[in-house]
Amino acid sequence: MRRRAQPWLGTLVEVTIADTLSEAAAALAFDAAFGAIAEVHRLMSYHDAASDVSKINQMAVGSALQIHARTATVMRAALDMNAVTDGLFDIACASRLVEWGYLPRAGLESGLHQGLARHQRNRPALHIDADGNLQKLAPVLIDLGGIAKGYAVDAAIDALQASGVAAACVNAGGDLRVYGETAFPIMIRDPRAPTQIGFRFDLKDAALATSGSYFSQRTVQGQPRSALVHGVDGSAVVNNISVTVQAPACMTADALTKLVLLSADPRHPLLQQFGATAFII
Amino acid sequence: MKPINLTALALAASASSSAFATQYLTVEQAQQVMFPDATGFRDVSLQLTGEQMKQVEKLAGLPARSVAWRVFAAYKGDAQLGSLLGYVVLDDVIGKFELISYAVAVNPDASIKQIEILTYRESHGFEIKSPAWRKQFVGKTAAAGLSIGDGIASISGATLSCTHVTDGVRRIAAIAQVALKK
Numbered sequence: 001m002r003r004r005a006q007p008w009l010g011t012l013v014e015v016t017i018a019d020t021l022s023e024a025a026a027a028l029a030f031d032a033a034f035g036a037i038a039e040v041h042r043l044m045s046y047h048d049a050a051s052d053v054s055k056i057n058q059m060a061v062g063s064a065l066q067i068h069a070r071t072a073t074v075m076r077a078a079l080d081m082n083a084v085t086d087g088l089f090d091i092a093c094a095s096r097l098v099e100w101g102y103l104p105r106a107g108l109e110s111g112l113h114q115g116l117a118r119h120q121r122n123r124p125a126l127h128i129d130a131d132g133n134l135q136k137l138a139p140v141l142i143d144l145g146g147i148a149k150g151y152a153v154d155a156a157i158d159a160l161q162a163s164g165v166a167a168a169c170v171n172a173g174g175d176l177r178v179y180g181e182t183a184f185p186i187m188i189r190d191p192r193a194p195t196q197i198g199f200r201f202d203l204k205d206a207a208l209a210t211s212g213s214y215f216s217q218r219t220v221q222g223q224p225r226s227a228l229v230h231g232v233d234g235s236a237v238v239n240n241i242s243v244t245v246q247a248p249a250c251m252t253a254d255a256l257t258k259l260v261l262l263s264a265d266p267r268h269p270l271l272q273q274f275g276a277t278a279f280i281i
Numbered sequence: 282m283k284p285i286n287l288t289a290l291a292l293a294a295s296a297s298s299s300a301f302a303t304q305y306l307t308v309e310q311a312q313q314v315m316f317p318d319a320t321g322f323r324d325v326s327l328q329l330t331g332e333q334m335k336q337v338e339k340l341a342g343l344p345a346r347s348v349a350w351r352v353f354a355a356y357k358g359d360a361q362l363g364s365l366l367g368y369v370v371l372d373d374v375i376g377k378f379e380l381i382s383y384a385v386a387v388n389p390d391a392s393i394k395q396i397e398i399l400t401y402r403e404s405h406g407f408e409i410k411s412p413a414w415r416k417q418f419v420g421k422t423a424a425a426g427l428s429i430g431d432g433i434a435s436i437s438g439a440t441l442s443c444t445h446v447t448d449g450v451r452r453i454a455a456i457a458q459v460a461l462k463k
């Protein structure tokens with residue numbers, strides 16, 4: 001079992017390879033996995049002025065932009081998730097996070113936040129065609145923090161599989177996926193005592209994501225806030241529970257944690273549609 | 282009779298009860314991973330001057346924090362005459378719950394080549410805040426006799442930000458610019 005970790009996506013990303021590869025082959029596989037994570041980071045970081053996300057946030061309403069195929073995949077999934085959750089999951093919550101000091105102020109942000117859902121009643125704020133051309137139709141500030149980590153995990157898993165690794169685990173700060181015949185031990189943090197184990201089990205060939213506000217809660221101008229925003233009413237999620245979702249892919253698991261957290265329903269009918277299950281602790 | 286150090290015992294017990302601790306790489310492994318072509322590593326640890334500290338703070342926008350920095354130069358060929366491939370700078374950062382040791386590979390032109398986490402340890406906030414708890418880990422590696430649990434399980438939970446590491450890397454980039462650039 002070889003294990004490496006690097007800082008990406010605002011957290012620590014850990015890659016575990018459970019394979020008797022040669023030292024050289026394992027080194028190449030680690031490079032491929034972290035290379036995929038690094039690419040997702042560069043494309044989707046809110047903080048990096050050269051990322052697709054920054055370009056989308058900076059571009060003028062009415063203009064168009066060719067986005068990377070990876071960004072297009074995540075954006076399509078995010079828009080789809082926004083539609084099927086009736087706006088609960090929303091990547092257009094970034095202006096709230098800016099307001100509460102979780103994200104820095106971007107250059108251009110006039111006429112902000114209505115959220116994707118509110119626009120959708122008339123027309124969507126963003127549209128992506130089949131060739132990855134994105135059009136901005138209304139003022140919007142996006143942050144892919146609630147879905148890109150999951151996608152990055154999937155991308156790293158693809159890279160490891162392509163490198164011929166038989167079994168591996170990729171964990172991006174709690175959003176993780178394992179594949180192969182090996183069962184990987186997983187520990188879920190206790191949301192009431194996050195440095196303790198709340199739950200422990202083995203996971204095989206599946207993705208898992210956990211969301212909670214225990215690490216991001218703080219008081220901003222007398223109000224309790226967190227990095228988790230309710231997509232419809234724009235309020236902060238402030239409680240002492242955590243939601244864990246298991247799904248075939250990590251991008252889905254990551255996004256669905258917000259649905260379960262905001263609906264407080266671990267048996268939400270949409271979960272089945274995505275082949276997912278959930279629990280709250 | 283040899284006196285028993287109760288404080289040390291209590292600290293050892295609380296540290297081992299920490300739920301999450303992982304060793305990823307030793308310093309030597311990190312050197313090999315980050316400079317696979319190197320044939321040797323030489324200790325070129327730094328003592329920053331007052332003037333250099335000021336420059337680092339100006340460049341990084343952060344306190345320089347320490348005068349002394351552990352640095353290894355990576356060479357291919359003879360350690361004196363061979364070609365310099367770059368540097369490995371070691372650092373530890375302390376968050377609210379976590380203590381992270383990491384290594385930064387720096388190119389000869391002072392640009393950042395790679396970052397690898399060496400060890401990650403978590404405990405209760407009050408333990409992290411205790412200088413004694415931190416002191417038993419800082420600057421140590423497995424080679425120095427530190428043993429931590431099996432460290433095999435993966436942790437799922439709310440995302441813990443790695444701001445401290447990001448800030449630390451920014452500080453090291455500034456140190457490289459001021460004191461290592463060729």
